[in-house]
Amino acid sequence: MARYEQGLPDLQKATSLSGNSPLYLAQVGVAYAPAGRKTQAFRIIKQLQKLSREQYVSPYGLVQIYTALNDNEQTFKWLKTACDDHAVWMSSNGDQPLCHARHFFAVGGS
Numbered sequence: 123m124a125r126y127e128q129g130l131p132d133l134q135k136a137t138s139l140s141g142n143s144p145l146y147l148a149q150v151g152v153a154y155a156p157a158g159r160k161t162q163a164f165r166i167i168k169q170l171q172k173l174s175r176e177q178y179v180s181p182y183g184l185v186q187i188y189t190a191l192n193d194n195e196q197t198f199k200w201l202k203t204a205c206d207d208h209a210v211w212m213s214s215n216g217d218q219p220l221c222h223a224r225h226f227f228a229v230g231g232s
Contacts, residue, residue: 126157144170148183155190163187182209 137146151166188196
């Protein structure tokens with residue numbers, strides 16, 4: 123948990139320097155969850171959803187945040203959206219735990 127807390131200031135600075143890019147903003151949300159700051163993670167989700175009405179926001183960022191929050195239902199909902207959207211990073215994430223979880227459930231794991 124402490125490592126996520128240590129990295130948050132750098133992620134927040136990167137987000138600010140990027141002009142609040144949804145890509146960086148999502149990573150802040152991902153770091154909030156394991157740091158025990160779930161309220162802030164949900165706030166980032168709402169911010170990304172609001173931002174998506176004005177510009178493109180990859181649903182994959184929401185997948186990552188919900189995965190970090192251990193919310194399987196929302197993770198798979200947004201994973202389907204990300205796949206349907208051909209979201210960036212979907213084709214290059216075969217070595218990430220999220221893909222292994224997706225495969226596990228796809229083959230009937232529980």
